[in-house]
Amino acid sequence: MPLSSQPAILIIGGAEDKVHGREILQTFWSRSGGTDAIIGIIPSASREPLLIGERYQTIFGDMGVKELKVLDIRDRSQGDDSGYREFVEQCTGIFMTGGDQLRLCGLLADTPLMDRIRQRVHNGEISLAGTSAGAAVMGHHMIAGGSSGEWPNRALVDMAVGLGIVPEIVVDQHFHNRNRMARLLSAISTHPELLGLGIDEDTCAMFERDGSVKVIGQGTVSFVDARDMSYTNAAMVVANAPLSLHNLRLNILVHGEVYHQVKQRAFPRVI
Amino acid sequence: MPLSSQPAILIIGGAEDKVHGREILQTFWSRSGGTDAIIGIIPSASREPLLIGERYQTIFGDMGVKELKVLDIRDRSQGDDSGYREFVEQCTGIFMTGGDQLRLCGLLADTPLMDRIRQRVHNGEISLAGTSAGAAVMGHHMIAGGSSGEWPNRALVDMAVGLGIVPEIVVDQHFHNRNRMARLLSAISTHPELLGLGIDEDTCAMFERDGSVKVIGQGTVSFVDARDMSYTNAAMVVANAPLSLHNLRLNILVHGEVYHQVKQRAFPRVI
Numbered sequence: 001m002p003l004s005s006q007p008a009i010l011i012i013g014g015a016e017d018k019v020h021g022r023e024i025l026q027t028f029w030s031r032s033g034g035t036d037a038i039i040g041i042i043p044s045a046s047r048e049p050l051l052i053g054e055r056y057q058t059i060f061g062d063m064g065v066k067e068l069k070v071l072d073i074r075d076r077s078q079g080d081d082s083g084y085r086e087f088v089e090q091c092t093g094i095f096m097t098g099g100d101q102l103r104l105c106g107l108l109a110d111t112p113l114m115d116r117i118r119q120r121v122h123n124g125e126i127s128l129a130g131t132s133a134g135a136a137v138m139g140h141h142m143i144a145g146g147s148s149g150e151w152p153n154r155a156l157v158d159m160a161v162g163l164g165i166v167p168e169i170v171v172d173q174h175f176h177n178r179n180r181m182a183r184l185l186s187a188i189s190t191h192p193e194l195l196g197l198g199i200d201e202d203t204c205a206m207f208e209r210d211g212s213v214k215v216i217g218q219g220t221v222s223f224v225d226a227r228d229m230s231y232t233n234a235a236m237v238v239a240n241a242p243l244s245l246h247n248l249r250l251n252i253l254v255h256g257e258v259y260h261q262v263k264q265r266a267f268p269r270v271i
Numbered sequence: 272m273p274l275s276s277q278p279a280i281l282i283i284g285g286a287e288d289k290v291h292g293r294e295i296l297q298t299f300w301s302r303s304g305g306t307d308a309i310i311g312i313i314p315s316a317s318r319e320p321l322l323i324g325e326r327y328q329t330i331f332g333d334m335g336v337k338e339l340k341v342l343d344i345r346d347r348s349q350g351d352d353s354g355y356r357e358f359v360e361q362c363t364g365i366f367m368t369g370g371d372q373l374r375l376c377g378l379l380a381d382t383p384l385m386d387r388i389r390q391r392v393h394n395g396e397i398s399l400a401g402t403s404a405g406a407a408v409m410g411h412h413m414i415a416g417g418s419s420g421e422w423p424n425r426a427l428v429d430m431a432v433g434l435g436i437v438p439e440i441v442v443d444q445h446f447h448n449r450n451r452m453a454r455l456l457s458a459i460s461t462h463p464e465l466l467g468l469g470i471d472e473d474t475c476a477m478f479e480r481d482g483s484v485k486v487i488g489q490g491t492v493s494f495v496d497a498r499d500m501s502y503t504n505a506a507m508v509v510a511n512a513p514l515s516l517h518n519l520r521l522n523i524l525v526h527g528e529v530y531h532q533v534k535q536r537a538f539p540r541v542i
Contacts, residue, residue: 151447151471151490152523176422179450185523200422200513219422220513224521231539233525242471242491242525246537250495250519252423252456254504257515266517268502 005033007092007127009166009207013173013199013219014098014132018059024204024217029063031127031206032093038067040091044107045099045133049074052097060095067091071113079111088116093127096134102144102160104137109163118165124209128165132173135199140167143187148179152243154234157186166207168261170194175222177201188226189234189243195261196224203255213259223259223266225249276304278363278398280437280478284444284470284490285369285403289330295475295488296327300334302398302477303364309338311362315378316370316404320345323368331366338362342384350382359387364398367405373415373431375408380434389436395480399436403444406470411438414458419450423514425505428457437478439532441465446493448472459497460505460514466532467495474526484530494530494537496520 008031016024032039041056043049053070060068069091071084078084088094094117096104108114120126136142142162150156170191172184175198188196199205200219207213215221226232231246253259256269279302287295303310312327314320324341331339340362342355349355359365365388367375379385392399407413413433421427441462443455446469459467470476471490478484486492497503502517524530527540 148450149448151474176453177420179419179453181452182447182450203422218513220515231537233539242489243523244491244525244528244537244539245521245523246528246539248521248523250516250521252514252516252519254513254515257517266502266515268504268515268517 005030006208007031007124009121010127010129010204011135011138011171011197011199011207012129012131012204013135013175013201015174015201016131016204016217017202018055022059024202025059026063027204027206027216028093028095028127028129029060029065035064035066037065037093038091039065039093039095040087041070041095041097042073043070043097044073045101045104046097047099056095056097073107076107076111079108079113081113084113085116088113088120091126093129096130096137098132098134101133101136101142104133105142105160105162109161114163118163121165135171135173137162138165139170139194140164141170141191141194143170143172143183146183148183150182152182152185152189152245153240154186154190154243155239157183159187168194169197172198175200176220184224185245186243188224189232189245192226192229192232196226198222198224211261213261215253215255215257217255220252220254223251223253225251225264227264276301277479278302278395280392280409281398281400281475282406282409282442282468282470282478283400283402283475284406284446284472286445286472287402287475287488288473289326293330295473296330297334298475298477298487299364299366299398299400300331300336306335306337308336308364309362310336310364310366311358312341312366312368313344314341314368315344316372316375317368318370327366327368344378347378347382350379350384355384356387359384359391362397364400367401367408369403369405372404372407372413375404376413376431376433380432385434389434392436406442406444408433409436409442410440410465411435412441412462412465414441414443414454417454419454421453423453423456423460423516424511425457425461425514426510428454430458439465441467443469446471447491455495456516457514459495460503460516463497463500463503467497469493469495482532484532486524486526486528488526491523491525494522494524496535498535
C-alpha cells in the first residue's frame with residue numbers, strides 16, 4: 001500500500017524510534033513528499049542544536065529527500081532571516097525536535113518565520129511534526145512544566161503560551177511513561193474548552209485536515225474531553241487544593257485507531 | 272451539626288490522618304455509634320499486626336467507645352474462633368488496616384467470620400472501613416499489585432479475588448500519590464462492568480445504603496466508568512500490548528462531593 005503524501009500535523013510523545021522501523025519518522029517523511037521532500041529541521045528547543053539537528057538530518061537523509069536544512073535558530077532575530085524565510089516558502093515539511101518548550105517558544109513565537117510556517121500548515125501546504133518539547137508547543141495553551149505523584153491541583157502544572165498550531169488542544173507528552181495524567185487533568189481544569197492530549201513515548205497523534213486524528217506507534221494517546229464537564233471547583237480553590245472535575249470523557253487509543261474531533265468519538269482500527 | 276450514625280462502608284486510600292483532625296477515622300467512629308461503638312480492628316493485612324492493631328486501638332480509644340477489640344487473625348482457623356464470632360455479633364464497626372491485600376484475603380476470604388461480617392454490613396447493621404490493603408479487598412475483583420510509569424497494558428496489573436464487600440467496584444488506593452491511573456485503567460479493560468475507584472491518600476469513598484458515595488478527606492476519588500465503553504482491544508492483544516479503551520467516563524471528586532452509583536453521575540458539594 002503506498003504511503004499517503006497528504007500534509008498532516010504529527011504530534012509525537014518523545015523518544016520516537018530513530019533506529020529500527022522508524023514508523024513515525026517515516027510517516028512524517030512520507031507526508032512531506034517522500035523522496036521529493038524538502039524538509040527543515042528546527043532544533044531550537046535543544047541546548048545541543050547542532051548534535052540533534054545532525055541526528056535527524058542523517059535519519060531523513062537516509063530515507064532519501066530532495067533537500068534537507070537545519071534551521072539552527074538561536075536568536076529571535078534569526079526568525080526574520082531571509083535565507084530561512086526563503087527556505088520555508090519552498091519546503092514541504094518542518095520537524096521540531098525535543099528540548100525545552102519554553103526555549104522553543106521564546107525563540108520562535110510571533111516571528112515572521114513561525115507565522116509563515118503556521119500559515120502554510122493551516123493552508124494544508126506542508127507537514128509539521130514536533131516531538132517532546134516540539135509536541136508541547138502545538139497548542140495555544142502549553143504545559144511548560146510540572147510534576148507527578150500528586151492528586152490534580154493547579155500548582156501541579158505550569159502553563160504558558162504555545163505556538164498555536166492546533167489552538168484547540170493542550171498537549172502532554174511522555175504521558176503514561178512519566179505518569180502525567182494528573183498534570184494534564186490539572187491543565188484541563190482551567191481550560192475545559194480544550195481537548196487534552198496525553199501522548200506516550202514513541203507514539204504520535206496525526207492530525208488530518210478532515211478533523212480526524214490517527215494514532216501511530218507503540219503506545220497510547222489519551223484524549224481527555226472536558227467539553228461536557230458538569231462541574232469543577234477549580235475557580236474557587238487555592239492553587240494546591242485538590243481539584244474536582246465532573247463528567248469528563250476519556251478515550252485511550254492505540255496504533256491505527258482514529259479519534260474524530262468534530263464527532264468527539266473514537267473509532268477502532270479498520271482491518 | 273451532629274455526626275450521622277448510619278452504618279456505612281468507608282474505603283480509605285491509605286495514609287489517613289491519625290494525628291490531627293482524624294476526620295476520616297472520626298467519621299468511621301461516628302458511623303459505628305460514637306461513644307456507644309463496639310469496634311473490631313482486623314490488622315491481618317500487616318506483618319506487624321500487634322503494633323498496627325495497638326495504634327488504631329489507641330486512636331479509637333481516645334475518641335471514646337464502649338468496647339474495642341483487636342481481632343488478631345494470623346491463621347485461617349481463627350476465622351472460626353468462637354470468641355471472635357461472638358464479638359462480631361455484638362460489634363457495630365469493623366476496621367481493616369493496611370498491609371498486603373493478598374495476605375488479608377488469604378486469611379479471611381470464605382471464613383465464617385468474614386462471611387458474617389459481610390452479611391451484617393449488607394444488612395446495614397454495622398459499619399466497615401478498610402484502609403490501603405483494607406480498601407483494596409472491598410471489591411470482588413481486586414488489584415493485588417502492579418506497577419506505574421507505563422501505558423495501560425494487562426501486564427501492568429495483577430488481579431486476584433477480593434472479599435466482595437462491594438462486588439461491583441474495583442479499588443485502587445494511594446491513587447494519584449503513586450500514579451496508578453494506568454494500572455486502574457488496565458484492570459478496567461478486562462472488567463468494564465465494574466466501576467473503578469481510584470482513592471488518594473488520606474481520602475475516603477463512603478458508600479451509603481442509598482447508593483450514594485460521599486468523598487471525605489484531603490485528596491480526590493476518581494470514578495472510572497467503563498459501562499458505556501464502545502470498544503477495547505483488551506481481548507485481542509498480548510498481555511504487554513498497549514490497551515485502547517474508548518468512551519470512558521471519568522469523574523474526579525473532592526471532599527463533600529457525592530457520586531450516585533445508580534444515576535452514574537457526580538454532584539457538587541451542597542453549601
